[in-house]
Amino acid sequence: MPRKRPPAASLSPRTSVPEGDRPTLCPYCDRPFRTDHARDLHVGESHDPTESERERYEAALETERDDLWLFHARAVVGLGATYSATVILYMVVLGSGIL
Ligand SMILES: [Zn+2]
Numbered sequence: 001m002p003r004k005r006p007p008a009a010s011l012s013p014r015t016s017v018p019e020g021d022r023p024t025l026c027p028y029c030d031r032p033f034r035t036d037h038a039r040d041l042h043v044g045e046s047h048d049p050t051e052s053e054r055e056r057y058e059a060a061l062e063t064e065r066d067d068l069w070l071f072h073a074r075a076v077v078g079l080g081a082t083y084s085a086t087v088i089l090y091m092v093v094l095g096s097g098i099l
Contacts (some may be wrong), residue, residue, distance in 0.1 A: 008054070015031065029047070036056075040059070043057060054069050
């Protein structure tokens with residue numbers, strides 16, 4: 001599935017690094033990133049990476065997919081728990097004769 005590249009203006013957003021922080025920098029455009037993970041994703045999506053950078057990009061992408069799956073699983077469990085609690089509360093209220 002081919003990805004669309006973001007517009008050129010979004011490739012170099014204005015950034016500011018707080019004093020004392022040591023960000024990891026993109027080797028191509030010197031954009032600062034908080035984590036190597038974010039830098040690897042940026043390099044793979046915005047530049048023409050070398051073979052080792054491509055491998056790091058693939059690993060970062062896999063981690064991103066795993067994190068997204070875990071987020072979705074937590075959301076489904078949260079929604080299920082909320083739905084169950086609502087149904088149980090509704091049944092308790094109906095059973096008590098308040099309504
Ligand atoms: Zn870059």
